[in-house]
Amino acid sequence: MKKIVISWLLCVLALVALLAFAGHGVLPQGEELSEAQVKADFTLATADNKVVRSQDLKGSYLLVYFGFTHCPDVCPTTLLLMSNVIDELGDKATKIKPLFISVDPERDTPKIAAEYASHFNKSFIGLSGTPEQVKHAADSFKVYYSKVEDKSSALGYVVDHSGFIYLMGKNGEYLAHFPANVSDQELKQGLQHYVK
Amino acid sequence: MLNKTLLALAAMLVATAAYACGTDFKNPTVSFVTPSMGVGYATITAKDNDTLTAIRSGCCEAVELHTSTMEDGVMKMRKLDTLELKAGKPVAVTKAGNMHFMLINPRETYKPGDTVYINFTFAKAGEHMQTFTVGGGKRAKAAAKSKGHDMEGMDHHH
Numbered sequence: 001m002k003k004i005v006i007s008w009l010l011c012v013l014a015l016v017a018l019l020a021f022a023g024h025g026v027l028p029q030g031e032e033l034s035e036a037q038v039k040a041d042f043t044l045a046t047a048d049n050k051v052v053r054s055q056d057l058k059g060s061y062l063l064v065y066f067g068f069t070h071c072p073d074v075c076p077t078t079l080l081l082m083s084n085v086i087d088e089l090g091d092k093a094t095k096i097k098p099l100f101i102s103v104d105p106e107r108d109t110p111k112i113a114a115e116y117a118s119h120f121n122k123s124f125i126g127l128s129g130t131p132e133q134v135k136h137a138a139d140s141f142k143v144y145y146s147k148v149e150d151k152s153s154a155l156g157y158v159v160d161h162s163g164f165i166y167l168m169g170k171n172g173e174y175l176a177h178f179p180a181n182v183s184d185q186e187l188k189q190g191l192q193h194y195v196k
Numbered sequence: 197m198l199n200k201t202l203l204a205l206a207a208m209l210v211a212t213a214a215y216a217c218g219t220d221f222k223n224p225t226v227s228f229v230t231p232s233m234g235v236g237y238a239t240i241t242a243k244d245n246d247t248l249t250a251i252r253s254g255c256c257e258a259v260e261l262h263t264s265t266m267e268d269g270v271m272k273m274r275k276l277d278t279l280e281l282k283a284g285k286p287v288a289v290t291k292a293g294n295m296h297f298m299l300i301n302p303r304e305t306y307k308p309g310d311t312v313y314i315n316f317t318f319a320k321a322g323e324h325m326q327t328f329t330v331g332g333g334k335r336a337k338a339a340a341k342s343k344g345h346d347m348e349g350m351d352h353h354h
Contacts, residue, residue, distance in 0.1 A: 067271075069229075074266075150274075
């Protein structure tokens with residue numbers, strides 16, 4: 001009996017340790033983000049409606065940000081940050097594919113998303129798709145987004161969305177995530193650490 | 197009689213302009229993020245307690261005041277219909293102040309160095325026409341840094 005209790009306690013302690021030290025983030029609903037939940041799984045499109053599937057990008061690290069082109073402040077700031085850090089990485093930058101995925105498929109066609117992203121950095125790939133494709137992509141990254149109607153605004157609506165930058169490994173596995181207001185230095189250090 | 201009327205009208209106009217000029221805009225800048233949207237910033241100080249009630253500009257379909265916040269990891273943007281100003285206290289419509297002006301659907305393509313005119317209506321101070329200088333913006337900075345790619349020649353689409 002004593003051995004069973006001790007074994008059970010050891011299992012609980014091991015689980016607590018795993019959760020404490022595993023990479024995690026907080027989803028907007030308060031749900032903890034764990035390595036096991038996030039994965040790169042999408043079929044989207046870029047300029048000229050060229051299909052881009054996550055499985056086609058295996059072999060590269062993915063640096064992913066979800067936003068929308070009618071976001072005038074945070075999204076450009078984050079993409080500029082990513083651009084600056086990518087440009088400072090040297091040879092490791094060639095191993096990374098930076099992606100901008102729009103959570104506003106109604107307004108952001110693949111062409112618009114691609115053009116928007118490429119103006120921050122020529123290496124950026126801007127992606128969009130059908131609402132279902134975007135939802136599937138967002139779900140795979142555990143990204144929260146929500147269209148908020150505002151008829152009093154000429155925009156018609158805005159899109160609330162998670163503010164994280166995701167780093168995915170060469171097989172689409174989760175490596176790390178960073179808040180959108182991460183410093184240049186912290187993001188650079190993170191990429192230098194994970195990108196081999 | 198007509199001269200006196202005209203004089204009175206002129207005096208009223210001058211007085212109104214003088215009163216409205218009591219509203220100060222520091223560092224007014226705009227940049228166009230895409231052909232269909234720009235962002236503007238300024239720090240506003242009113243002479244007396246006042247309320248910003250309307251924004252108009254011939255530059256764009258609409259100019260609106262928005263908040264930009266992060267709540268529980270979620271980025272949110274919301275339109276503000278009014279902005280309260282306390283006498284002498286600067287209000288930062290800036291990134292640090294979590295606010296910005298949205299310039300929606302510009303009617304022409306603006307370049308860095310151009311001037312945009314935006315009219316603000318205050319409950320007490322009345323009308324205030326403010327010039328905003330078009331800056332390079334974040335995309336232009338990124339493009340300039342990224343070896344010679346520039347903002348010219350972008351497709352104009354809405």
